Amino acid sequence: MKTYSADTITQSDIQQAIYEDLRSGAGAVKISDLFSEAQISQARKIIMDHSDNAVEKVSHFQGKAEAEGKLNLQRRVWNLLAKGDIFTELSAEPRLLSLLRGFLGSEFIMGSIAANRILPGGPGQEPHIDYPYWDFHQPDTHPLGINASFPLNTQVTILLDDFTEENGATAYVPGSQVTLRYPDENDNFYDICERMTGKKGDVVVFFGAAWHCAMPNHSQQDRNAVLLQYLPKFIKPMENMAAALPEQYLASVNEDMRQLLGFKYPYPQILDEAGYANTEGRN
Ligand SMILES: O=C(O)CCC(=O)C(=O)O
Numbered sequence: 001m002k003t004y005s006a007d008t009i010t011q012s013d014i015q016q017a018i019y020e021d022l023r024s025g026a027g028a029v030k031i032s033d034l035f036s037e038a039q040i041s042q043a044r045k046i047i048m049d050h051s052d053n054a055v056e057k058v059s060h061f062q063g064k065a066e067a068e069g070k071l072n073l074q075r076r077v078w079n080l081l082a083k084g085d086i087f088t089e090l091s092a093e094p095r096l097l098s099l100l101r102g103f104l105g106s107e108f109i110m111g112s113i114a115a116n117r118i119l120p121g122g123p124g125q126e127p128h129i130d131y132p133y134w135d136f137h138q139p140d141t142h143p144l145g146i147n148a149s150f151p152l153n154t155q156v157t158i159l160l161d162d163f164t165e166e167n168g169a170t171a172y173v174p175g176s177q178v179t180l181r182y183p184d185e186n187d188n189f190y191d192i193c194e195r196m197t198g199k200k201g202d203v204v205v206f207f208g209a210a211w212h213c214a215m216p217n218h219s220q221q222d223r224n225a226v227l228l229q230y231l232p233k234f235i236k237p238m239e240n241m242a243a244a245l246p247e248q249y250l251a252s253v254n255e256d257m258r259q260l261l262g263f264k265y266p267y268p269q270i271l272d273e274a275g276y277a278n279t280e281g282r283n
Contacts (some may be wrong), residue, residue, distance in 0.1 A: 001026050001028045001029060001030055001174070001194065001197065002017070002021050002025070002026065002030070003030040003031075003032050004017065004029060004030070004031050004032070005031075005032050005033060006031050006032060006033045006034040006095060006128075007033060009031065009095060009200070010263050013097075014095075014098055014099050014102060015102070017029045017205070018099060018102040018103045022103055022151070022154070022177075022205065022207050023103075023151070023177075023207070025139070025174075025175070025279070026174035026175065027172070027174060027176065027177035027178075027206055027207045027209075027210035028172060028174070028196065028204055028205065028206035028207070028210060029204070029205050029206075030125075030196070030198055030202055030203070030204050030205075031095065031096070031202065031203045031205065032198065032199065032201075032202045033199075033201055033202065034093060034095065034096065034158075034201065034202065034203045035049075035090060035093070035158065035201045035203070035253060036201065037200075037201065039086060039089065039090065039150050039201075040158075040159075040160055040200050040201050042086045042213040043082070043084070043086050043090060043158070043160055043226060044160040044161070044200075044224055045136075046080075046083055046084045046086070046087075047077050047080075047160065047224055048117070048222070048224070049116070049117040050077045050083060050115075050123050051075040051076075051077050051117050055082040056266070057075060062074055062076075062125075063125070063126055064123050064124060064125050064126050065122065065123050067121045067127075069139060070121060070122060070123050070160055072119075073117075073118065073119040073120070073121050073122035073123070073217075074116070074117070074119070074122045074123070074124075074214070075117045075119070076114055076115065076117075076156065077114060077115040077117070078080060078112075078114045078239070079113070079114070079239065079241075079244045079245075080113045080114060080115060080226065081113055081241070081244075081245055081249070082244060082245050082246065082249065083137065083278065086111060087226070088253075088257060090158055091110060091113055091227060091228055091260065092254075092256045092257055092260065094155065096203065096205070097256060099205060100154055100156075100205075100230050103151060103153055104230055104231065104232050105232050105233065106266060107233040107251070107259060107264055108154075108229060108230050108231060108232055108233060108259075108260075109230070109231055109232075109233055109235075109237060109259065109260055109262045109265065110228065110229065110230055110231075110237070110241060110260040110261065110262070111153075111229040111230065111231045111235070111237035111238045111239060111241075112131070112227070112228070112229040112237070112238045112239045112241075113130060113226065113227075113228050113229075114226075114227050114239075114240075115160075115224060115225065115226050115227065116214060116224070116225050116227050117222055117223070117224050118168045118214060118217040118222065118224075119217065119222055120218075120219060120220050120222070121216075121217065122168065122214075122216065122217040122223075123216050124168055124213060124214045124216040124217075125213040125214045125217040126213060127171070127182075127183045127189040127193075127201075127211050127212065127213045128182065128211070128212070128213055129180075129181075129182060129208060129210070129211060129212075129228060129268050130153055130155055130208030130209075130212075131153060131208065131228065131231075131238045132152055132153060132231070132235055132236075132238075133148075133153065133180065133208065133209055134282075136180070136181060136182055137182065139181075140226065141186055146180065147180050148177055148178055148179070148180040148207070148209040151207055151209070151232075151269060152209075152231065152232060152235055153207065153208035153209065153229065153230070153231055153235075154205060154206070154207060154208065154229075154230045154231075155205070155206050155207075155208045155227065155228065155229055155230075156205050156206075156227075156228040156229075156230065157170060157196065157203065157206075157225050157226070157227055157228075158203050158225060158226040158228070159198050159199065159200050159201065159202045159203070159204070159225055160200055160224035160225055161200050161221065161222065161223050161224050161225075162198070162199050162200055163196060163197050163198050163199075163202075163225075164194075164197055164219070165195050165197065165215075166217075166218050166219045167217050167218070167219040167221060167223040168214055168215045168216055168217040168218075168219075168223045169180055169195040169196050169197045169198075169215065169223075170196040170204070170212055170213070170214055170215065170225075171189075171190070171193040171194070171195055171212060171213055171214075172194060172195075172196060172206065172210050172211060172212035173187075173192055173193050173194070173210065173211045173212070174210075175210075176192055176209075176210050176211040177206075177207040177209040178209075179209035180209055182211075183211045187211070189211060189213075193211075193212075194227065195215070196212075198201060208229070228231065230260075233264075233265045234263070234265070234267075237262065238275065241260075241261050242262065242263070244263045245261075
């Protein structure tokens with residue numbers, strides 16, 4: 001995985017990341033030192049405070065943890081925008097947005113912002129691909145010929161702890177994003193995968209069609225990350241972002257965040273009530 005330094009990243013690096021690294025290269029890039037120590041510790045503290053309690057509800061991310069009876073060692077904190085202004089700051093970082101605009105189109109949106117906390121002993125996940133591809137267990141529910149020639153997703157992982165092989169740094173298979181399918185046992189995922197290691201404050205951007213998963217935490221410390229999902233404007237987001245946020249928050253957001261929350265994309269509409277009767281719905 002290529003690493004660009006946040007301090008020196010240029011427009012030409014961003015072009016290289018968009019047109020080569022993410023699309024046809026490894027499928028992932030790291031931007032080192034994108035966030036400061038202060039930003040990271042603020043975000044981490046909020047996540048730790050919100051995940052003190054045991055897991056009550058199983059989500060589909062936790063199949064392996066559930067199967068191994070270790071559900072409580074992997075905890076999610078959802079809807080982070082409502083849990084502290086720091087998450088608005090992190091998710092709308094200008095260099096990040098610039099890269100995402102090039103990859104997903106200038107009016108892309110955010111589909112989810114959550115934290116994944118893996119406690120010592122947490123077992124990690126099954127290798128998978130991300131929303132909206134993740135029900136690819138049923139390929140026939142998707143359009144004929146769907147492929148990964150253009151991206152319907154970009155994942156961003158913000159490292160809130162140093163990510164090491166020992167503590168469960170995300171595993172992924174470089175180049176697998178071009179083959180739109182789940183890995184199976186013949187792919188020997190664990191033999192060929194590489195790890196998204198890095199320092200807290202680093203960010204990994206990857207195409208969610210790449211095979212990947214959280215790995216077991218064999219260390220004595222928690223491994224925390226913010227997981228962001230960004231999508232082209234026309235994809236139905238995974239989380240109902242705006243509905244989960246207070247009115248006061250929605251009234252105060254800037255233009256970038258309005259875009260990320262989908263307010264700039266006008267569909268779906270009830271067109272016969274929107275005055276389009278003479279233009280057949282075109283505006
Ligand atoms: O936390 C990680 O390392 C990866 C999480 C992930 O891939 C997911 O939850 O879909």
